[in-house]
Amino acid sequence: MNPVPAVEVNQLWTAYPGHPPVLQGLDLRVEVGQHLGVIGPNGAGKTTLFLTLCGLLPPCSGQVSLFGQPLRPGQFRPEVGLVFQDPNDQLFAPSVAEDVAFGLRNLARPEGEIAAAVQAALQMTGTLHLADRPPHHLSGGEKRMVAIAGILAMQPQLVLYDEPTANLDLRARRRLIVFFATGRPHFSAGFPRSGADPGGVRSGHPVGSRSDLGPGIPSPPDGPSRPHGSPRPGSAPLTAPMIQESMSGES
Numbered sequence: 001m002n003p004v005p006a007v008e009v010n011q012l013w014t015a016y017p018g019h020p021p022v023l024q025g026l027d028l029r030v031e032v033g034q035h036l037g038v039i040g041p042n043g044a045g046k047t048t049l050f051l052t053l054c055g056l057l058p059p060c061s062g063q064v065s066l067f068g069q070p071l072r073p074g075q076f077r078p079e080v081g082l083v084f085q086d087p088n089d090q091l092f093a094p095s096v097a098e099d100v101a102f103g104l105r106n107l108a109r110p111e112g113e114i115a116a117a118v119q120a121a122l123q124m125t126g127t128l129h130l131a132d133r134p135p136h137h138l139s140g141g142e143k144r145m146v147a148i149a150g151i152l153a154m155q156p157q158l159v160l161y162d163e164p165t166a167n168l169d170l171r172a173r174r175r176l177i178v179f180f181a182t183g184r185p186h187f188s189a190g191f192p193r194s195g196a197d198p199g200g201v202r203s204g205h206p207v208g209s210r211s212d213l214g215p216g217i218p219s220p221p222d223g224p225s226r227p228h229g230s231p232r233p234g235s236a237p238l239t240a241p242m243i244q245e246s247m248s249g250e251s
């Protein structure tokens with residue numbers, strides 16, 4: 001096990017301005033290359049956790065470290081990629097290819113490198129044929145895969161998937177599940193800079209959570225889930241976002 005975890009969260013309290021805290025004393029540790037599922041009902045705080053891990057939502061208190069470096073509020077950490085719960089929040093460029101290139105272009109990477117990374121990410125997600133299409137004309141499932149391509153093009157070491165299979169029909173869901181099952185080896189092959197399997201955290205709901213999360217994440221153990229935080233008063237408990245550990249990448 002790598003002594004420096006990908007994510008280390010200690011006593012995290014997060015609130016939206018003017019509202020009671022959503023996350024109350026959350027502890028979480030994700031090892032490098034590990035795959036975890038976060039499960040909780042609607043409103044439990046899954047998206048809030050992911051927004052906090054990306055630095056988009058500043059914590060009220062507590063510590064968040066990514067790959068051993070403390071996260072500063074508002075700081076952009078390209079080694080962490082968030083696939084938004086709603087792909088419409090993520091896709092905005094006039095074409096799929098431009099959308100997938102956006103992050104790298106923002107980092108002022110050389111055009112040749114951007115073109116290669118975009119090609120690899122589109123290939124990996126099975127969306128190469130959509131490269132010239134406007135994202136807002138795509139189906140929900142196509143948008144989801146393009147949103148994933150945009151994150152993978154950045155070659156993150158950790159990917160946060162916020163309910164990756166939500167709103168997908170059975171066929172699109174299956175395609176995504178196949179992607180989770182086969183995408184990782186392709187990832188290493190596609191991007192020379194990233195030799196390691198990127199770890200991931202996926203969120204889902206208690207009902208049907210296994211299929212929400214995709215493969216690589218085992219079924220919840222019997223009995224009560226391990227508590228990792230306190231619920232917001234009057235809301236469904238975030239004690240439920242069970243952090244499910246996967247076997248993959250725990251070498």
Ligand SMILES: Nc1ncnc2c1ncn2[C@@H]1O[C@H](COP(=O)(O)OP(=O)(O)OP(=O)(O)O)[C@@H](O)[C@H]1O
Nearest residue numbers: 016019022040041042043044045046047048049235
């Ligand atoms: N911008 C906001 N301002 C105030 N409260 C918010 C805001 N965004 C979310 N909340 C509240 O924070 C709580 C947690 O929301 P969050 O979106 O993290 O839940 P979730 O677990 O992702 O739910 P879902 O399964 O529905 O996506 C909810 O009670 C929600 O109403």
Ligand SMILES: [Mg+2]
Nearest residue numbers: 046047085162
């Ligand atoms: Mg959510």
